[in-house]
Amino acid sequence: MTAKNIDLSVDFAxxxxxxxxxxxxxxxxxxxxxxxxxxxxxxxGVVYKTLASGRWPIVHPSPRMNPYHHGSTxxxxxxxxxxxxxxxxxxxxxxxLYLKKNYPDHPIVASIMGFSTEDWQYVAKAAEDNGADMLExxxxxxxxxxxxxxxxxxQAFALLEGFTEAVKKVVKIPVMAKMTPNxxxxxxPAVFAKKGGADAISAVNTFRGISEIGxxxxxxxxxxxxxxxxxxxxxxxxxxxxxxFIADMAKCKDLGLPLSGIGGIETWVDVLEYLxxxxxxxxxxxxxxxYGYRIVEDMAEGLRDYMASKGINKVADLIGKALPNLQETxxxxxxxxxxxxxxxxxxxxxxxxxxxxxxxxxxxxxWEAEKxxxxxxxxxxxSCMVCSFVCPVPGLITFKEMPKRWQRKETAVMxxxxxxxxxxxxxxxxxxxx
Amino acid sequence: xxxxxxxxxxxxxxxxxxxxxxxxxxxxxxxAPCSKACPAETDPAAFIRKLRLxxxxxxxxxxxxxxxxxxxxGVLCPTSKLCEKECSATGIxxxxxxxxxxxxxxxxxxxxxxxxxxxxxxxxxxxxxxxSGPAGLSCAAELAKEGYQVTVFAERSEPxxxxxxxxxxxxxxxxxxKNELQDLYELGVGFQCNTKIEGKVGAEKxxxxxxxxxxxxxxxxxxxxxxxxxxxxRGVFTSGDFLVALREERFEELGxxxxxxxxxxxxxxxxxxxxxxxxxxxxxxxxxxVYRRSFAQMPAEEDERLEALxxxxxxxxxNQPVDYLTDSSGKVSALKLxxxxxxxPDASDRRKPVEIKGSEWxxxxxxxxxxxxxxxxxxxxxxxxxxxxxxxxIVADPxxxxxxxxxxxxxxxxVRGPAxxxxxxxxxxxxxxxxxxxxxxx
Numbered sequence: 001m002t003a004k005n006i007d008l009s010v011d012f013a014x015x016x017x018x019x020x021x022x023x024x025x026x027x028x029x030x031x032x033x034x035x036x037x038x039x040x041x042x043x044x045g046v047v048y049k050t051l052a053s054g055r056w057p058i059v060h061p062s063p064r065m066n067p068y069h070h071g072s073t074x075x076x077x078x079x080x081x082x083x084x085x086x087x088x089x090x091x092x093x094x095x096x097l098y099l100k101k102n103y104p105d106h107p108i109v110a111s112i113m114g115f116s117t118e119d120w121q122y123v124a125k126a127a128e129d130n131g132a133d134m135l136e137x138x139x140x141x142x143x144x145x146x147x148x149x150x151x152x153x154x155q156a157f158a159l160l161e162g163f164t165e166a167v168k169k170v171v172k173i174p175v176m177a178k179m180t181p182n183x184x185x186x187x188x189p190a191v192f193a194k195k196g197g198a199d200a201i202s203a204v205n206t207f208r209g210i211s212e213i214g215x216x217x218x219x220x221x222x223x224x225x226x227x228x229x230x231x232x233x234x235x236x237x238x239x240x241x242x243x244x245f246i247a248d249m250a251k252c253k254d255l256g257l258p259l260s261g262i263g264g265i266e267t268w269v270d271v272l273e274y275l276x277x278x279x280x281x282x283x284x285x286x287x288x289x290x291y292g293y294r295i296v297e298d299m300a301e302g303l304r305d306y307m308a309s310k311g312i313n314k315v316a317d318l319i320g321k322a323l324p325n326l327q328e329t330x331x332x333x334x335x336x337x338x339x340x341x342x343x344x345x346x347x348x349x350x351x352x353x354x355x356x357x358x359x360x361x362x363x364x365x366x367w368e369a370e371k372x373x374x375x376x377x378x379x380x381x382x383s384c385m386v387c388s389f390v391c392p393v394p395g396l397i398t399f400k401e402m403p404k405r406w407q408r409k410e411t412a413v414m415x416x417x418x419x420x421x422x423x424x425x426x427x428x429x430x431x432x433x434x
Numbered sequence: 435x436x437x438x439x440x441x442x443x444x445x446x447x448x449x450x451x452x453x454x455x456x457x458x459x460x461x462x463x464x465x466a467p468c469s470k471a472c473p474a475e476t477d478p479a480a481f482i483r484k485l486r487l488x489x490x491x492x493x494x495x496x497x498x499x500x501x502x503x504x505x506x507x508g509v510l511c512p513t514s515k516l517c518e519k520e521c522s523a524t525g526i527x528x529x530x531x532x533x534x535x536x537x538x539x540x541x542x543x544x545x546x547x548x549x550x551x552x553x554x555x556x557x558x559x560x561x562x563x564x565x566s567g568p569a570g571l572s573c574a575a576e577l578a579k580e581g582y583q584v585t586v587f588a589e590r591s592e593p594x595x596x597x598x599x600x601x602x603x604x605x606x607x608x609x610x611x612k613n614e615l616q617d618l619y620e621l622g623v624g625f626q627c628n629t630k631i632e633g634k635v636g637a638e639k640x641x642x643x644x645x646x647x648x649x650x651x652x653x654x655x656x657x658x659x660x661x662x663x664x665x666x667x668r669g670v671f672t673s674g675d676f677l678v679a680l681r682e683e684r685f686e687e688l689g690x691x692x693x694x695x696x697x698x699x700x701x702x703x704x705x706x707x708x709x710x711x712x713x714x715x716x717x718x719x720x721x722x723x724v725y726r727r728s729f730a731q732m733p734a735e736e737d738e739r740l741e742a743l744x745x746x747x748x749x750x751x752x753n754q755p756v757d758y759l760t761d762s763s764g765k766v767s768a769l770k771l772x773x774x775x776x777x778x779p780d781a782s783d784r785r786k787p788v789e790i791k792g793s794e795w796x797x798x799x800x801x802x803x804x805x806x807x808x809x810x811x812x813x814x815x816x817x818x819x820x821x822x823x824x825x826x827x828i829v830a831d832p833x834x835x836x837x838x839x840x841x842x843x844x845x846x847x848x849v850r851g852p853a854x855x856x857x858x859x860x861x862x863x864x865x866x867x868x869x870x871x872x873x874x875x876x
Contacts, residue, residue, distance in 0.1 A: 071486070072455040348525025351464025369465060372522075392461055392526050 003304040007314045008044075012280045013174040013200040013258050015107045015133055019044035020271070020315055021296050024202075024262050024283030025111035025136060025178075027082060028293075032095030039103045041293035042300055046099075047202070047260075047283055050084035050111040050138045051092050051127060053119050056146050058086040065289075066221035068211040068237065077237040078286045079211035081143050081222060081229060084113050089123070093130040100131035107133040109176065113141070115149055117166045124167040124175075134173050137164060137198075139189070140180035140205030143231035151205065154180035157192040164196025176200035176260060179245070181238075182208050186245045187252040194257055201249060202260035202283065204242045209233025235286040239264030243277055250278025250320055266295060268302030275315065276322035337408065339381035340364075341400035346393050347373055353387035353397065361386050362411075379409045437685040440715040441603045444509065444610065448531065453538040457486040459523060460530045467520035468532060474501050474860040478517050478532045481539060494543040497536055498550040498617065501863075502575035503568055505614045506597055507856045508537030509606055512735055516856070544613045551617055557581040559873050562645040564631045567595020568855045569651035569846025571618060572862025573869075578621035580870050585624040585645075590678075593625050595653050596847075597855065599681045600674065602712050634819035637842060647841035647869045650816065650828060651862065654847045658807035660700060660755055667758055669766035673705045673805035680712055691801050693717035698769050698797065700724045700755050701805030702732035707739065709803045710747045721747045722797065726754040726774050731784040750797070752776070754789055759796065768796045808852055820844060827851055834868035835861060841872055 008019040023029040023038055025047040035046045052058065061081045068077030085092055096108055110132035114120030124135055139160050144150030153159050160177070168175055177193035179186055181204035190201050208230045212221045220228025242263025249255055261279030265271060266287040274282045287295055303315075312318060349372030357365040357374075364380035365387070367373075374387075388397035448456075466479030477496060484493035497504035513519075513533035521529035543550070561577050563570045566588035574584045592598055594611050631637060637648050657672035664670050669691060671679075679688055697713040699706050702725040713721045723742060725732060728751045732739055743749065752774045759768040772794045774787035810826040820837040821829040828844040830837040837844040845861025847853055 071458040072451065073458075348461075348522050349463075349467075350461035350522040350525075352461060354464045355462075367464065372465075372467070392523075 003301075003308040005313055006304040006307045008300060008304065010280050010315050012260070013134065013176065015045075015174065017044040017107055017281060018105060019300055020275070020279075020281040021045075021299055022047055022109070022260070022281050022283045023288065024285045025050050025138065026285035028285050028288045030085065031087070032098045035095075035099055036102065038288075038293040038296075039099075039106050042296040043106075043293065045107045045109065045281070047109040047111050047136050048092070048096060048132075050113050050141070051089055051123055052084050052113050052115075053123050054089050055119065056115055058083050059145075060086055061145070061222070061224045063222045063224070066211045068233075068235070070237075075235060075286070075290050077209070077211060077233055077235040078289060079209055079222065079231055079233045080206070081224065081231045083143075083145065084111075084138065084141065089126060093126060096127070096131045109134040109136050111136040111138050111178070112167075113138040113144075113149060114163065115146060117163065120163050120167050121170045125170050128171040128173050132173060134176060134200075135167065135171065136176045136178050136202055137167060137193075138178050138205075139163070139193075140178045141232070142180065142182055142206055142208045143229060151180035151182055151208075154178075154189055154205075155183055157189050160189055161192040161196040164193050164198050168197035174199040176202050178205055179203040180205050181242065181245055181263075185248070187248055187255060190249050190252070190257070191254050194255060198257065200258045200260060201255070202262060203249065204238075204245050204263050206232025206234045207238055207241070234263065235290075236264040236266060239270060243273060246274060246279050247277040247323065247326055250323055251326070266290070268299045268306065271299055271303055272306065272318065273322075275318040276320070277326070278320040278323060280315075280319055335404070336401060337383065337406065338399050338401040339378055339383050339408075340376060340385060340387055341398050342374065342376050343396050343398075344373055346396050348393060349373060350392060352390040352392075356386050356390050379407065382408070437689055437716055438683065441680060441683070441685070441712075442607065444604050444607045447509075447537045447541055448534045449538070450542070453485065453535050453542075456531050456535050457482050459527075460486065461522050462486065463522050467522060468517040468530075471517045471520040472856065473516070473854065474507065474856045474863070476500055476504070476507070476517070476536070476856075478530075478536070482530065482532070482535060485535065485539065490539070490542065491548050494539050494548055495550050497539055498543070501856075501859050502572055502617060503597075503614060503855065503859050505537055505540035505610060506568070506606065507859065508533050508535075508540060509610065510597070510601070510855050512854065514735075540614070541610075544616075549617075549620070551579065551621055553620065553622060554579055554581040556583070556622070559583065559646045560585065560644055561647045561649065561869060561873075562587065562637075562640040563649045563651065564637065564640075565589075565595055565651035565653055565846070565848075566593035566598075566625065566627075567600075567651060567653045567846060568597060568858035569653075569862040569865075570595065570649065571615075572859040573649045573651065573843075573845065573866045574623045574862070575618050575621060576863050576866030577869060578618065578623045580866075582870070582873070583622070583624075585626055587629045587631050588625060588627045589630045589652070589655075591627055591682075593627065595651075599678045600653075602677065602680060602708050604711075604715075605708065630814075633815040634817060637816070637819055638840070641840060641842075646873055647843065649862070649865050649869065650820070650837065650842065650844040650848060651846040651858070652811065652814065652848050654808035654852060655811040656809045656826075657804065658809060660804055660806065661757060664758065664804065666764075667760055667766050668764055669800060670758060670802045670804065673699075673701070673709050673803055674808065676709055676712070676803045677705075685716070689716055694719050695800035696720045696722070696798065697801045697803070698722040698724050698750075698755075698799045699803045699805055701807075702727065702734060703805060704734045704738055705808075706803075706805035707734045707742050709805050710742050711745060713801075713803070714745045714747065718801075721745075722750045722799070723747050724750045724753055724755055724769065724771065724797075726752070726787040727784060728752055728776060731776075752787065754787060756794070758802070766799065766802055768798050769802060770794060770796055808847070810848060825851065833864075835865040836868060836872075841869065843869055 023046045065080040110127035112123040139154035141150035177198040260281045261274035262283040362382035366375040469479040481493040481496040518529040560583040563586045697718040699709045757770040761767040776785035780786040830844040843865040846858040
């Protein structure tokens with residue numbers, strides 16, 4: 001199978017997308033001009049930036065965003081106080097009509113937000129009548145400056161269900177509800193959305209976060225003229241948590257709706273992981289804010305080549321494929337044990353493994369100072385594998401399963417002679433070996 | 435004609451983002467080899483870790499508390515032969531730019547106004563430091579940190595010695611030195627410039643005037659000459675005279691002799707490379723580097739040699755200069771050379787040049803710089819207060835750096851012969867410790 005035969009198209013809530021890569025509702029999908037550029041670059045569809053009726057004026061705070069850098073790696077996270085679209089509904093609808101006319105094979109999902117039942121219905125109808133192929137209900141913006149909106153709705157399940165139902169009453173196009181992660185169990189609001197008639201779920205919106213605090217003025221950033229606020233945090237740093245939300249919904253038997261995964265996606269590997277835990281489409285903003293629309297080329301090419309290498313020719317064959325392997329921790333086979341295995345031949349002698357093993361693990365390494373090499377005391381290794389995480393040489397430290405008869409040495413008591421001197425408080429001793 | 439612009443400032447160091455990227459690349463080794471490779475006990479493993487963990491002021495403190503000339507060493511040190519040579523990151527890509535990070539941190543400290551030192555409680559004992567180069571400055575700072583009253587005697591108009599007057603400004607400039615000296619001023623070190631201490635008499639006079647100890651670090655300001663009497667030929671400079679003239683900004687005087695003319699620099703060390711580059715910047719028509727061995731045997735760093743080649747310097751290797759020819763006015767007009775061939779290695783482990791009989795020839799030149807070795811200034815006699823070896827270098831105790839029963843200590847090039855800035859810094863530190871120990875006993 002060659003990469004050329006790979007079909008990246010997906011069916012999602014009754015719509016066909018030429019690939020699963022969508023812009024999410026955000027500054028990257030603010031106007032037809034921008035969305036058109038993204039389609040030219042290869043994006044399969046768009047969730048157009050959230051439309052509102054215009055009855056409540058939308059004013060953006062300034063400045064709007066703040067990065068979370070880690071070392072010399074830029075923007076592993078991004079915090080924003082971006083509001084929904086501040087353009088007029090009419091301008092946005094004209095832009096959607098333009099996109100429909102010029103890119104008929106690219107579905108347009110209109111994100112919408114209302115501030116009352118009637119308001120939700122008004123915007124929903126306007127979007128449907130002007131070319132939107134699908135709606136995404138924004139129940140999840142964590143920093144709306146208008147009271148009683150955004151993720152406050154996503155946290156009030158009855159409200160969420162009610163608004164979904166109200167929208168469904170007035171439109172025929174499919175409706176997707178966008179979930180907030182600022183909640184304990186995401187399957188609860190998702191099931192309420194389903195009860196309200198939602199055809200799909202997108203998740204997650206941004207996390208409430210504090211990316212940075214000014215060191216001279218103690219004002220959290222972005223610093224809006226002396227005031228900071230907990231607001232939407234996104235980017236690669238949140239991806240592991242977002243993946244868990246998708247997996248939870250994918251595994252939820254009461255839900256059973258198609259999912260659109262969002263959170264920290266930059267590469268085809270990220271996309272693959274979202275697909276494997278159950279997403280059918282994925283949405284991106286922070287990755288585009290960091291690199292531009294061009295990243296879709298590498299998502300598509302990388303995913304195609306991967307699929308070709310695995311002999312998989314359609315995306316649907318990847319969706320949810322990791323879920324059977326995702327269990328609660330009580331399913332682990334604790335009889336099977338292993339340890340770290342070192343290939344000393346390729347070691348460059350930095351000794352980071354030795355530091356972490358001594359300060360944070362099983363103290364299973366010795367240091368041969370002359371040779372500048374670690375030496376593993378095999379039966380002390382806890383197999384936490386942190387040594388391999390800090391090792392700069394790929395493949396030097398690997399995990400090796402040990403035979404059943406292999407025994408790990410217990411951590412020694414620092415000074416057993418104290419047993420005689422110590423007066424234990426009464427407690428019931430448990431036999432650890434039982 | 436303005437040459438000044440070529441001799442004002444050195445290249446900028448790396449910036450914040452570059453330094454952070456390098457710190458991120460650092461493997462933060464256990465028992466870090468870089469930290470064992472510095473002659474002056476610099477601990478790059480500590481200051482890079484501190485930078486990585488955003489303890490930037492701590493990183494600056496780590497550098498400066500150990501080495502008062504931490505910035506200068508960051509600029510001037512041949513790091514590829516010292517700390518960076520040992521860097522473990524070489525095993526996966528290339529060494530961390532330790533020298534660049536060090537310079538960045540020191541300059542960053544100046545930029546944010548971070549002060550490493552607090553003025554210590556004063557002691558009453560006075561110490562004299564003779565010579566204001568790296569060894570002297572280092573010794574003075576260490577003693578001042580302990581509260582001693584230190585006066586540094588500098589022969590020239592400003593302190594700094596070789597790093598002020600012996601390297602071209604494009605390698606190490608005045609602005610940088612001024613910033614680096616600031617800590618010494620704030621520690622209360624006194625400087626007495628334009629003061630030449632006349633050998634033994636001068637040193638012992640200082641002791642009689644109430645200085646409890648003397649540290650001798652005058653450096654090497656005398657020069658090996660090609661032939662006896664070379665000093666009387668107009669148009670023949672020693673590298674020392676040439677570089678000092680440049681650092682005294684006597685551009686007009688030099689320009690007149692060099693601009694549009696043919697210059698020969700004799701020698702193959704770092705100083706010779708500084709001289710050919712400077713002659714080039716002064717507008718010489720042709721610059722010849724005359725060296726009796728071949729390219730590979732030159733003591734100068736490879737990047738210095740390549741830079742000279744890139745500038746268009748003609749490398750006249752395997753040629754032994756033997757004499758000067760002069761015109762009727764007594765000015766040099768040609769260099770007499772004899773070709774050589776390399777034979778078996780000599781004591782320096784480099785293949786020895788052997789003259790080829792009958793191969794004498796003459797190179798027409800207008801100006802010569804001899805960069806064939808530095809030695810002690812012969813106009814100053816330190817004996818018999820201190821013992822001298824046959825090269826005229828001061829013999830000092832290798833552990834304490836004491837050079838005489840009286841509290842006279844010595845360090846830097848005057849003891850080691852030509853050496854690195856970082857080695858002189860270490861000598862100053864070692865001597866300061868010994869002086870403080872001796873004074874606390876007495």
